Amino acid sequence: MNFEAEKQRYISFCGSYCHTCDWFTGRIRRTFGEALEMLDDYGFGRLLDGKVDKDNFRKALEILANSGICPGCKAEVADDPAKDRCKIRQCCHSKGFAFCGECDSFPCEDLKSNPGVIKFGCIENLKEIREGGLEAWVQKQWQ
Secondary structure: OOHHHHHHHOEOOOOOEHHHOHHHHOHHHHHHHHHHHHHHHOOOHHHHOOOOOHHHHHHHHHHHHOOOOOOOHHHHOOOOHHHOOOHHHHHHHHOOOOOHHHOOOOOOHHHHHOHHHHHOOHHHHHHHHHHHOHHHHHHHHOO
């Protein structure tokens, strides 16, 4: 495995790993596609009668089933920082770091207060990379 390539492409600035992300792998898209098929195949619509707006429910499933697959955090770096939806990505990229764990301010308040960073244990990931090295961390992710 080319660990430098993994670092440059698949480890997000905040410390999540694309290969384990449900958006990146397409799991979200597949799951909602399967739910849409089951809605029809098993006649689940009848269970929804009078409880929810079935047309809106179906439309929501269709939207999620046809959602894009994420190209990866680092593929979405905007040339114009004002057009980037991620403050963490722009901060790290502007400093020339591959990820936030390389910064002297790590972990900063932006990281510590970001719901996604908290949910996915990104700060812990970055600490592991700092302490044990990138290669060991990536190998652990693939286990």
